[in-house]
Amino acid sequence: MRYDQARWSEADHYEPLLIxxxxxxxxxxxxxxxxxxxxxxxxxxxxxxPELARHYTRLSxxxxxxxxxxxxxxxxxxxxxxxxxxxxxxxxxxxxxxxxPEESVQGTLEIMATLQDWLGRIGGMDAVTLQPPAGxxxxxxxxxxxxxxxxxxxxxxSEVLIPDSAHGTxxxxxxxxxxxxxxLPSGEDGRVDLDALTAAVGDETAAxxxxxxxxxxxxxxxxxxxxxxxxxxxxxxxxxxxxxNALLGQARPGDMxxxxxxxxxxxTFATPHGGGGPGAGPVGVTADLAPFLPRxxxxxxxxxxxxxxxxxxxxxxxxxxxxxxxxxxxxxxxxRLGDAGLAETSRKAVLxxxxxxxxIDFEIPYGPFHHEFVASAGxxxxxxxxxxxxxxxxxxxxxxxxxxxxxxxxxxxxxxxxKETLELLADxxxxxSNADPDTLESSPHRTTARRIDQVEAARxxxxxxxxxxxx
Amino acid sequence: xxxxxxxxxxxxxxxxxxxxxxxxxxxxxxxxERGTAREIEQVLSRNDxxxxxxxxxxxxxxxxxxxxxxxxxxxxxTSYTQYQPEVAQGFxxxxxxxxxxxxxxxxxxVANSSMYDRATALxxxxxxxxxxxxxSGSRVLVPELLREEQREVLENYAIGAGLDVEAYPSxxxxxxxxxxxxxxxxxxxxxxxxxxxxxxxxxxxxxEIGDLADGHDALFCLGSDPVALALLEEPxxxxxxxxxxxxxxxxxxxxYGMSHGLFATRESFLRQVPGRLVGAGxxxxxxRAYTLTLQTREQHxxxxxxxxxxCTNQAWVALRTAIHAAWLGADGLVELAExxxxxxxxxxxxVDDIAGIDAPVHDRHHFREFLARTDRPAPAVRDDLRxxxxxxxxxxxxxxxxxxxxxxxxxxxxxxxxxxxxx
Numbered sequence: 038m039r040y041d042q043a044r045w046s047e048a049d050h051y052e053p054l055l056i057x058x059x060x061x062x063x064x065x066x067x068x069x070x071x072x073x074x075x076x077x078x079x080x081x082x083x084x085x086x087p088e089l090a091r092h093y094t095r096l097s098x099x100x101x102x103x104x105x106x107x108x109x110x111x112x113x114x115x116x117x118x119x120x121x122x123x124x125x126x127x128x129x130x131x132x133x134x135x136x137x138p139e140e141s142v143q144g145t146l147e148i149m150a151t152l153q154d155w156l157g158r159i160g161g162m163d164a165v166t167l168q169p170p171a172g173x174x175x176x177x178x179x180x181x182x183x184x185x186x187x188x189x190x191x192x193x194x195s196e197v198l199i200p201d202s203a204h205g206t207x208x209x210x211x212x213x214x215x216x217x218x219x220x221l222p223s224g225e226d227g228r229v230d231l232d233a234l235t236a237a238v239g240d241e242t243a244a245x246x247x248x249x250x251x252x253x254x255x256x257x258x259x260x261x262x263x264x265x266x267x268x269x270x271x272x273x274x275x276x277x278x279x280x281x282n283a284l285l286g287q288a289r290p291g292d293m294x295x296x297x298x299x300x301x302x303x304x305t306f307a308t309p310h311g312g313g314g315p316g317a318g319p320v321g322v323t324a325d326l327a328p329f330l331p332r333x334x335x336x337x338x339x340x341x342x343x344x345x346x347x348x349x350x351x352x353x354x355x356x357x358x359x360x361x362x363x364x365x366x367x368x369x370x371x372x373r374l375g376d377a378g379l380a381e382t383s384r385k386a387v388l389x390x391x392x393x394x395x396x397i398d399f400e401i402p403y404g405p406f407h408h409e410f411v412a413s414a415g416x417x418x419x420x421x422x423x424x425x426x427x428x429x430x431x432x433x434x435x436x437x438x439x440x441x442x443x444x445x446x447x448x449x450x451x452x453x454x455x456k457e458t459l460e461l462l463a464d465x466x467x468x469x470s471n472a473d474p475d476t477l478e479s480s481p482h483r484t485t486a487r488r489i490d491q492v493e494a495a496r497x498x499x500x501x502x503x504x505x506x507x508x
Numbered sequence: 509x510x511x512x513x514x515x516x517x518x519x520x521x522x523x524x525x526x527x528x529x530x531x532x533x534x535x536x537x538x539x540x541e542r543g544t545a546r547e548i549e550q551v552l553s554r555n556d557x558x559x560x561x562x563x564x565x566x567x568x569x570x571x572x573x574x575x576x577x578x579x580x581x582x583x584x585x586t587s588y589t590q591y592q593p594e595v596a597q598g599f600x601x602x603x604x605x606x607x608x609x610x611x612x613x614x615x616x617x618v619a620n621s622s623m624y625d626r627a628t629a630l631x632x633x634x635x636x637x638x639x640x641x642x643x644s645g646s647r648v649l650v651p652e653l654l655r656e657e658q659r660e661v662l663e664n665y666a667i668g669a670g671l672d673v674e675a676y677p678s679x680x681x682x683x684x685x686x687x688x689x690x691x692x693x694x695x696x697x698x699x700x701x702x703x704x705x706x707x708x709x710x711x712x713x714x715x716e717i718g719d720l721a722d723g724h725d726a727l728f729c730l731g732s733d734p735v736a737l738a739l740l741e742e743p744x745x746x747x748x749x750x751x752x753x754x755x756x757x758x759x760x761x762x763x764y765g766m767s768h769g770l771f772a773t774r775e776s777f778l779r780q781v782p783g784r785l786v787g788a789g790x791x792x793x794x795x796r797a798y799t800l801t802l803q804t805r806e807q808h809x810x811x812x813x814x815x816x817x818x819c820t821n822q823a824w825v826a827l828r829t830a831i832h833a834a835w836l837g838a839d840g841l842v843e844l845a846e847x848x849x850x851x852x853x854x855x856x857x858x859v860d861d862i863a864g865i866d867a868p869v870h871d872r873h874h875f876r877e878f879l880a881r882t883d884r885p886a887p888a889v890r891d892d893l894r895x896x897x898x899x900x901x902x903x904x905x906x907x908x909x910x911x912x913x914x915x916x917x918x919x920x921x922x923x924x925x926x927x928x929x930x931x
Contacts, residue, residue, distance in 0.1 A: 357765020
């Protein structure tokens with residue numbers, strides 16, 4: 038299939054900036070405030086509504102989303118977002134102020150209480166908070182809970198263990214929470230090396246953060262032993278839920294010995310990624326850790342729903358209750374699928390990844406993998422492979438990461454793609470595999486913009502239209 | 509497909525030990541699309557219909573229909589972080605324009621493309637303060653009237669950075685400059701003030717607070733929102749080093765506290781900024797094009813040495829804020845902000861005429877909201893108003909707080925009538 042992305046262009050730019058179309062400067066005078074409390078003037082773009090509509094319609098056309106074609110970004114779970122989710126989130130009754138008293142927002146609290154319960158069942162966790170607004174915020178929340186838990190036992194544990202294949206957020210969240218990061222080298226099979234783990238754990242171990250299946254798509258088969266080693270040392274086991282889509286209905290983190298986990302509802306539960314967010318990162322914990330959850334928590338009592346502060350709450354991790362509209366969409370997705378649909382999701386996601394892997398020419402060094410796999414571009418530059426794939430009307434995989442694989446191409450097709458779309462993706466991989474180095478280097482051609490010089494953009498940062506005028 | 513892979517059933521693809529395979533049931537029933545929609549509609553209908561005069565940090569202004577329609581374009585909605593900029597120029601440009609608008613509104617050089625909310629942006633500001641300061645310090649000063657929830661979030665961000673959060677006193681709603689002067693020392697890394705304050709009062713000594721912070725090599729962090737910034741003193745002109753705030757006041761409306769945090773700062777702190785930054789560069793055809801930039805600050809490259817752990821953010825809400833701001837234009841934004849000064853003043857005067865209530869409590873200029881003192885206990889007045897279909901804040905003892913904007917102004921006659929009955 039031939040692909041050309043929309044492109045509105047002039048000699049030196051594409052769709053102009055709004056400020057270049059129509060700019061307006063207003064002097065602040067005769068305002069209801071004394072002059073010394075106001076600014077002097079304000080300059081902003083001031084398009085008429087038809088201009089505004091065309092501007093943003095064009096910008097949308099210059100943007101590639103899941104509704105444009107497949108986006109097999111590894112560890113991002115870019116599945117199709119059912120339209121139903123947007124429809125339910127538009128309900129007028131969902132548009133409530135967060136300081137409304139409990140008795141006047143029973144509907145909102147009921148949705149939240151039910152979602153807490155569902156997520157608990159899906160993850161095998163005893164209690165769930167919906168407050169963290171993203172996956173990384175969930176990690177941070179989980180680590181604050183771990184810290185508070187250890188402190189409640191009179192222990193000051195300073196280290197968090199993280200495998201070298203883990204998501205970058207794990208390391209950053211642990212550091213932000215004041216822990217020292219101990220990086221665990223992966224074993225030759227791409228999984229946690231039990232000897233390395235045994236050598237690393239000790240009295241200072243607050244937690245081990247683990248993604249399972251890990252970022253290579255591999256299930257940590259030794260999870261029972263891993264849990265035992267960490268628990269015997271007095272540490273907690275944290276589950277990074279980024280790859281939960283692989284296990285829905287097949288296995289549960291709680292049953293594997295995990296004490297804390299976060300869910301990425303924008304991945305696993307199909308809420309749209311919105312060009313970078315909002316998502317939501319609910320956190321589930323075992324009963325022992327439930328008293329430490331953020332406040333307030335929602336619970337049901339005799340048919341009514343109420344907010345309460347868990348006994349030893351770590352306090353707040355978001356100014357209010359997190360990304361409510363995103364949570365509402367996740368509720369709709371889970372209700373629509375139910376038990377059978379959720380289990381079918383993981384089966385199909387794993388089937389799709391395995392089928393696509395069979396169909397492409399690149400080497401895949403580690404297996405057996407589940408919902409995602411990491412191929413190696415070998416002697417080709419993975420970034421160039423990706424740029425070439427863009428010209429085939431598909432979004433390329435995550436590139437150059439995890440570093441365990443040379444020139445990594447991290448692929449997660451999700452359950453949403455049909456066999457035909459997987460063939461389209463495979464063709465795009467093959468085209469890149471067969472292209473000569475010069476062609477790869479010069480790609481892409483059919484996207485809105487040609488190859489962008491990232492180095493130059495970072496060397497002389499221009500981050501606003503003011504900076505453009507100044508340069 | 510199974511044949512190509514060489515298995516008979518998908519279950520063979522799962523390399524999961526039998527001992528931990530899940531054989532149970534979640535007990536979650538499936539509903540068809542109509543059934544799911546009906547269920548949610550019915551549950552949400554349990555939320556009372558209320559005329560809300562609530563504010564205190566979460567604000568709504570009328571969101572024009574065009575914001576709904578354009579932001580719902582599915583390319584925007586279903587795309588993700590712009591790792592491949594050539595195919596994501598549209599969203600990148602929208603975020604670049606959002607950043608640019610925040611630069612205009614704050615007068616600062618750099619704005620990121622979103623944080624989760626005001627509280628987490630404030631937390632990020634505190635950790636930035638520790639990174640950019642030449643000497644170490646351990647104190648962060650915040651207004652005593654700061655929402656407890658926001659203070660707790662800040663404290664949770666401060667834990668890892670070894671910071672203590674302390675409150676400084678207020679004076680008639682605003683910062684007590686004398687008390688602040690008495691408490692500040694060289695151990696302070698950041699002073700936070702809000703304009704407008706959580707009680708809706710407009711600060712009158714921002715430049716003095718900025719000078720005070722500067723004199724102790726502390727950052728001056730100012731909390732605000734894009735509507736207030738359109739009219740009130742420009743943060744850069746009063747010495748603000750960082751501006752945080754609730755940017756969702758434009759573009760989203762009430763969403764049970766979901767919003768997005770604005771974060772703007774000086775160019776000199778550029779390499780320490782948390783979150784995504786979109787920059788302009790050049791593509792292979794020589795045209796201006798946009799890309800995520802300075803990514804070496806971020807977690808996916810720098811891991812535990814990153815400026816923040818943030819990855820997924822609130823980009824789509826930032827898009828909505830930008831569309832809303834552009835729809836208003838400079839003129840419309842200033843007008844909306846001026847109305848946010850006039851409306852509470854007018855409502856306070858009417859409330860003050862009611863026997864048993866004095867308003868406003870603070871002898872200040874106000875933005876969107878104000879306090880009223882009640883002869884009866886404020887919670888009792890609030891509850892009686894609730895029975896009449898109005899939601900207001902009751903603060904400690906005898907204080908109500910009322911917030912009025914273009915979305916509830918039409919209900920003020922009713923509110924005044926109800927207040928007259930219950931005051």
